[in-house]
Amino acid sequence: MQVLREILSTVVPAKAGTQRRSWKRHWIPARRNPAWFFAGMAMMGAVANAQTLPYHSPHQTLGAVTCASSLCHGAVRIWKDSPVLQNEYVTYTRTDKHTRAYKVLFNAKSQRIAKNLGLKEGAHNAKICLDCHAHNIPENRRGERFVFADGITCETCHGPAEKYITSHVNPVTDPAAHHQTNLENGLYPLNDAMARAKLCLSCHFGNKDRLVTHRIMGAGHPRMSFELDTFTEIAPKHFVVDKDYSERKKVWDGVQVWATGQALAVAETMDIMVDDKRGRDGLFPELVLFDCHACHHPMSDLRWKPKSVFGASVSPGLVRLNDSNMLMLRALTATLDPALGEKVREQVQKLNRAVAGEGDTKAAAMELKKLSLEAAPVFARTEFNAGVVKRVMTALIDDGLEGHYSDFAAAEQASMALQSVGAFLTKQGALPAAANFNASMKKLNVLLANDEKYQPAQFVAQMKELRNWAGK
Template sequence: MLVGLGAATIAEAGGFEGVASCAGSTCHGRNEGDGKAVRQDELRIWQEPSSKTGAHSRAAAVLDTARGQRIATALGLGRAGSAPACLGCHSTNAPGEARGGRYLAADGVGCESCHGAASGWLSSHYAVPASHASNVAAGMIALDRPQVRAAVCLDCHFGSDKPGQFVTHAMMAAGHPRVSFELDLFSSLQQHYDVDDDYVKRKGRPDSVQTWAIGQAEAVKRSTRLFANPRFGSEGLFPQFYFYDCHSCHRRISDNPAARRTFEVNPARPIPFGNPPYNDENIIMLSAVASVLAPGPGARFDAAARQFHAAMAEGRPQAVAAAQQLGAAADALSDAIAARGYGGDAAFQVVAAIAGKAIAPRFTDYAGSAQAVMAVDTLLNAMVREDRVTLGAAAGIRASINRAYAAVGSPERYDPATFRAALGNAARGIAALR
């Protein structure tokens, strides 16, 4: 079980001082990343207007776009830019009484959204003899620990039980994008630090395979925990459809007697024909990686996953009990994967497992398939970063990766067989680089 400061205690860690408190030229507001201990141009990266690295700084502004206001109007929320249901994720989610004089909701997802309320460590985190451990003890969130980082990211990139941090089916029906999560990719997109000798000395060397795998485990934990909570798992007479696979219901309806069925029965979901399936994109990925990195706990996880799907046909109490068992199995996997590093052939083995005979037949739906191609791409990039594959060799199979992406380029045109073939070709190309 994860112990330590994480997302659940972010609002209890002290006062939120605002982005401006980090913006000095002697702190993180330089134009060039030439600092000794850290880059010191972190705010420039955070504000980058032309790439995804600046997405957090734009999060509040998008609420006042035509799309943002259209969603808020449909939901009866008033102005999107001031709606608590939106600001919980589109700004730093600080309680009113914890907001310092320089806090601005308009800053979007600021430094303290991820690093924690700064009042306890802002004035000391850079001074001798401060260390990463002492900063964490003072309230800084230990984002170098993948389990902690995943818990923070999941608050908005999946949902939490904190105010304004859960995307309902109604929000998606009103136009909010479907929520999906992949920790290593998200970490790379938001990376504002260099993994140099100083970083490794202070925090250790990141392990991309471990980070990706833990992200999958923590996503399953979060999903099952929220589903088991009656505040989130049900909506009136109906289940909260946020947890289910969108595209299993949102398909074309036709009375043509010769119409071709546009879905496949999934061999890992023992559910009655026609029942909407739980969105198991992270469950599938965790099953694949566990078969390589932790086969013992992985087998127990697979059994719990099958029971969870089966319980959906039995009733809400049975489904909740099965969700709790599945969450516990994912928790055990997260701890097992976090307990050691992974080098050598681990990334190659995981890619082979994702596209292998045990897992590939489970790619019958759009969400799981999109997660799979992101995983293969992420793991290939990790091989390059960690000097297991040359950049030129990776570029040589980019066409195969792109064909797999094209197969999930549109939910309306998604075809399971086409996707599995494209993913298999990409995986074989990566295996040839081993």
């Protein structure tokens, strides 16, 4: 009900006058009508959970040119009186790296990867590459103005526009326009952290449909690393979360986005693990599910430790899972819902044992997936205020001091997590030593510049410094 109160408190009295006010006026009666409101909330939930990923949508993709008129999203300058910026197309095409995603498939690196994999058609024609580097939808869902070479573009993320193109117009000028109607017409709910995680992870980690497998990495593909809040922040912004945004749709705080991203990453990993095709590669399990440096490190560099945050380590000489997202999920749940946190801890331990041959891997993975999907709504309803976020920060640092980030992937996730919680507390004015904290974070990130040179002991030492600035 916290969320409900927050949304209701944003309702402002209607005043006739400027265009902007008249646009708001249109919203208020609907919000004040409880029947509509609750139906709307219920639908929002249903839409967010059952939302079809854009590439699975049956609707037609119309093509970026349809979005790019100067009166729509192709304005050169920001429109003052519009709820959205309207220069999104220009920002996107000039600065967003997604515009390169398709082009890189023509470069020498991609062609070498394709050759190593025996893809005779070349990377730029190979489905396994195009699924993540372009908007590779079936022919019959491509509209007349769809241009394949546009690659990843508006509709790849926001959903095919066939049905919402006419309904998603500016609510200032068209009082009938409504976010809920747009969602019903196939607009993908990118504001919703769970839905966003599902979409971004579908390319930045993979899912049952597509995956950068160990074979693709062995052929030369870069190692994947992703964290939802960090990647949302580092992508050039073509939107602003301001007052009118929060009146149109729910705002998810950065820390909440990070937390939700972790829960979904664990769930998706478990899905891949139990999938008969994806989870295996011949005699072996799919190796991207494991910690890369469990295998790729010199033999003289003895790293095994008898204990981890998940309890006693199974045994030396075994390939460890990549448990970086599980570590984040455990730190979060242990702070916000200790009983669930304990279940997560026990379940990861069970999974580790099962992978080592002591138990049923599929059953253990499905149970962990279930727990991570139980955690997501906990994160959605938690009010991430300064007090809560400070406790999360302390939990992350304490795990670091205990040496639980001895794998590079874990250290990398921990660093992105600390960045996210640090930014939140700084914004709230709740991190008195923010300047020192950020300087320490910079040094921490230097230690992560090269995964092959990562030294866990240095990371722990840097965590000690960070601890000084985190406060009580």
